[in-house]
Amino acid sequence: MYNLELQNNLITTSVYGSAIALILIGLYAVLVKKNLIKIVIGLSIIDAGIHLLFVAIGYIKGFTAPIFSPGSENLANKMVDPVPQALVLTAIVIGFATTAVALSLVIRLYKHHNTARIDQIKSLKW
Amino acid sequence: MEDLAIKILGAVLTTIMAFTVGMFYGGFVRKLTARVQNRRGPVVYQNFIDLLKLQSKTTNIAHGFMHHMAPIWMIIASLTTLMFLPILNGNLWFPNISFHGDLIFLLYMMVFGSLGMALGAGQTGNPNSAIGVTRGLSQMVGFEIPFVMSLIALMIQYKTTSIQDIMIAQNESGIWNMFSNPFAFLAALFAMFGMFRYSPFDIVGAPAELASGPVSEFGGKYLGTMMTANSIFSFFKLTLYVNLFMAGAGNINDVGIVATLIAIVILLIKTFALYMVPVFYGWVSPRYRTEQAIRYFWAWPSALGLIGIVWALI
């Protein structure tokens, strides 16, 4: 019983911790790295962190997936919250689209300025 | 009806007296100056001879309309100012026309003549005339300031802007303003130097530099009329000063011939005495440059004027 509790906490804390860590790593990449590609990667890492966090919130230990299959109708109160997962799916799709646009822009920028360093692309300022 | 007749008669009398007195004063000044400079000098009635000569000239040169108008403006100015100045206080023979000589009105009316003169001189196209005019106007800005200050001092001293009231007040109190408010009197006196344009303030005519300045293109009847206007105007100025600071001709109010004559004599003595001051000052001092003259008026006379105002306020 006791180490089950411990295990429980371990899982949750590790999941939350890794999510936060992902967000911070992505933030670091976005704010510090100069390369456009790395910045885009940083953005998607942040997204991943957020999504992980969201899913982790929805998760409840020992509950099953929210799927009504024959023979599992009585499990309705033993299912995890489906909403976060739905939302995360949407968010993933959005993140994917954003990343696609970002990468296409990066290609254009590289052709236009033939450099990929963000601090050298400053033709628009003040 | 006969009131009006008397008014007109009085006006004519005033004019004649002013004219003769002014001319004679001019003669005296010429004579005295000559004597001081160790010359014999012209006779006292020389001015009349000059006037006669000028008026009897047959050919006159006119440069245009304003040149033609200038003497007229001057005569208008001198006569109008004279008409609105009380000569003998309340005397029947020398009435003043409508009101008791409003100071501010006279102040502005006095400019009328010099403006017309300036316009006439401007039309002649003679550079000397224009230069003389600018000098004259600048100098006027100079000496008007202390003059106005002293006038304001008098006005607020007697709470009136009419010359006659000021005269009456002096006669009642028996103290002339030159004693009751000496600072204002001094300021006015300095202003007078500029007004009469004797040396050191003869920068307008400036014989050696400007060939007699504004009037240099005028001759014949024009110059003659100007002379007349000038002599009347100088009498007016003297009488104004006497009225303001020396209680005019005293308070003789009856119509008797004798009394009138006495009054006139008093007036003449006072005016002549006053007239001599700028003349004497002129004998001993060389000519200023224009800006020096202006600064001169803005320095001590204006300070005195301010003191006079404060004095009157206390």
Add this chain to the structure above:
Amino acid sequence: MVISPVHYIAVPLLAAFLIPLLSKFIHKELARIVPGIVFLYSIFISITLMLQIGDKGIISEVIAGWQAPWGINLVFSPFSGFLASLMSIIGFLIWLYSYNFKKIDKEQSQKYHILQMMMVTGAIGIVLTGDIFNLFVFMEITAITAYSLTSFYRERDGAEAGFKYLLIGSFASVLILLAIMILYTQLGTLNMAEIAQKSHLIPTSLKTTIIVLFLVGFGIEAEMFPLNGWAPDAYSQSPGPIGAAFAGIVVKAGVYALVRVIFTLFDIHGAYDFLIYGGLITMIIAETSALAQTNLKRMLAYSSIGQMGFVLMAFGIGTHQAIVGALFLMFNHAIIKSLLFMSGSYLTYNSLTKQISALSGLGKKLPLVSILFGIGAFAIVGLPPFSGFWSKLYVLSAAADKNMLLLIMTILAVSIVEIIYYFRVVSTLYYGKQNPEIEIQKPSINAMVSMIALGITILVVGVYPDVITNLLENAATALTDKATYIQSVLTQNLPIN
């Protein structure tokens, strides 16, 4: 058929899906014509619905039969309805303006029109939806279309502007998502009405965190300083009509979201002061930076940022009259800034460089466009008898009711700066000497039509503001009246028909 708010969303989505097929198999022109039809239809919807809510009150439409708070629902209140109609009208005018827009060659125009339509749709969705996560989705739709439209021209620096926009914009999405997440953990619901109902249950420290996340997230879309670094570049590099769309549609959506969060979801009074100060700083920085701009569109961009700061500040004053003034400002800014961008892009197009100095003497060559630009400039600085004056008057008198003398002074001082740079442009247009060797492209008929329509609106509203004020009054009451909103969303069980 039944008119319902869903058509705002459903029809454009369907069209966006069909257009490529149609244009491939039937006729190429369809790609350019269909969006116009869609906009016309949404204008038609707006009119009918506005007439309906005249008597029925708030319309709350449930999607897919799930009742609120379980299902996603669209709320057509006088407030959101007003914004939705404004957006669809502006969208239509922009489509008309850019129907045969000068630089869009054929195969690109297809993308252009689809993207523009989707952007407007997303903005309308933001305004209409009653579900916070749905709002987030719509905001992302708007954002992604906006990124690609910003970088539409290859020869400009569009890509750079677009990338900056995308960088900051994805921060916005992350923050909003985070806020929604925390909200969900606390309340277990995503329906805005229900959140508004239960928001007092949240522990205050978490509540403030959520507010901060929302404010920063939506503040990015609403161009609040210092979150608006992307805005000048995006405005100045995107095609002219898209600049108009940003000013008239996208930013409005951001402001709507911000205001909705502050006024409806959690009414915490500290947020009002936050709006006032944030708006004020935004206004000052933006207008003063606009003063020294040499590029016309960039100057317009800064001025539009400043206007949005003004709007936020007006909302922050918080009294009913102030909110009316703020909505009036949003309306004015939508029409006037659209007019300025439309005419301005023709002016810059006909000048050799985009610099203001290059516009000199165009007043004789493009008389009508220049006069329209002048009307816009006079209106935006708030000179009577143009519409800008009234909104300024409303806001100022609302501020005076609260005795905010310093605020009034600052606003007016900033408006003096505004006057300086707008009049510099106007005097250059009319009184500068023109260089002969530029040849003039006359604007197309439909562009002229849409510009003239905007100009006439400005004049009419300016001379007789009553045509708009009662709409605004209803909208303001609908915004501030929280109880009716909650009750009408939660306790209706059948879709209106």
Add this chain to the structure above:
Amino acid sequence: MNSFFLILLILLAGAAISFALGKISSIISGTVAFLSIASASVLFFTQLKNNTYIEFPLGEIQLQWGIDSFGYIFALIVLGLGSLASLYSISYMQNKERTGIFYFNFVLVITSMVGIIFSQDFISFFIFWEIMTWSSYLLIIFNKKDVKEIGVKYMIFSAIGAYSMLTAIVMIKGNYNTFLISDAIQAGAFNFTNNEYIPILLLIGFAVKAATMPLHVWAPKAYSNSPMSFTVIFSGAMSKMGVLGMALVLVRIFTFNANNEAILPNFSPIILQQTLAWLGAITAVIATLYALMQDDAKKLLAYSSIAQLGYITVGLAIGTKLSVMAALFLAIVHGIFKGALFMVAGAVERQAGTTDMTKVSGLIRKMPFTFFTALIAIIALAGIPPLGGFVGKWMLYESLITESNSYFLVILVFFSSTSAFLYCYRFLFGLFLGQEEEATKDVKEAPITMIIPMLILSVLLMVTGAYPGILFDPIAKGMETIGFNNVTWDMSVLGNIWGNSVNMIYVWLTIVIVFIAAFIFLTLKGLKGTRYVSTKDISTSGEIPLEHENLTFQINFFQPFRRAAAPMYKRSMDKIWNEIGSGLESLFNFTRKIYTGNGQTYAIFVIAFLVLMLLLKDTLFLN
């Protein structure tokens, strides 16, 4: 149809039509403008009777229009001068380009001024005020002469004025919940008991248009660069709108003060009154000093207008019965003679090509009527008897000396008006006297449509000199409407409270009699002997100049005076304002560096802002 709307509609229609016809022919559109203004004035003075008001709502704002005796004074200026100026400008603007725009804005300015006179509530007042501002702006830069500087400066200062006015208006709305002027006065918005900001802000707003001291720097170039036929209106009538407002506010303050209303202890109206009066006097002095240094006649007139407005400000600020009367009288008369003078300058500009006094001289023989107008107007401007100008000056001095204890103010005012003689003479001499230039040999007199208005104005000046009562009548009525009680006046006798008086009729009689006598004498005497020679023939002073050389003395005209008054020319307000402006501009240039083009910096801004908010969130949002 209500005649208020009818008048405005006629004017607006005139503006629109003349704008449309501008493309076809300048003469036609000018005629249309003239006809519309003239018919509007006819309608005004016949149909509209005093103290008629109409009210109509605009939204929840209640608007009120009306005409009272006070507005009637200014309606006289605006409509009278407006009709004459539009008649004048038909020939003045002949075969110039863009006349459509000119006439459109011209009529629009008149319209807005009529609207200002009509409006009895602050909203319509402000609306018309702003219309006046921007339409006049478009006229100022009409000549395309250094547009940037003048236009921007004019707009900045007008905006400062207008916005301080707007602030006051919304504060009135906030404190007293009304937009009607009468209600605001009833509630005591203008007296210092409740709120001293409102009157001060309003005064600032009006002082800009009246070109009072620190806010006057826009005026000289604005006056001298716009087309003369508009400057007639601009200096003659538009500046009087500022006077109108000042009179309203100030008189309210002082009447309330006289009724012993409670005054805020720290700031009593007396200080305001004295400050304003001194500002006006200093304005007069400075402007005069600058006027007599000008070589361009238009600039000279522009500065002199500022000086005259200074006198008017003094009169209003002193606020006694006689001084306010003097100020209003001066306002009307200044409209007349400055209008005439600007018309003269315009005529010279049109005929001789320039108004630079160093280039043109001796026009008196070419343009006698123009010279006559100039002469009369200058005499009035200098305040020399017996014309209307003298009456105003006299009343001003008397009121200063007798009714208020500000004697040193009198000296200042007198100094400026004495120095005014200098530039008066400069104007006449520089343009009309002296020797003829070669360049202006074949100059003709201006066309009849330009002569007629000028002559009308000069006749008006003489009449107001002889019978000032015809102006005292409306002025007295107007003063009674704005709060003075039993204002007495006489047809041609001026009087002060010490019982001294000047009878203008006697003055006129004397002058006319002497004039006729002297003229006859001087003309008839030796008529044959009198030779009229050209100005080149000045041999009596030993000079015989050749035909091509010109001895006229024009350059450094008042050099000695300038040397004497050197300290007063040291610093100019204009420089100070320019320094302030450039300083602000560089500051803004510094602040906008925040937008470094680097996208990453923006991201850092976002994160930093987020962190900051998260730190401050409890202090911000928990209340």
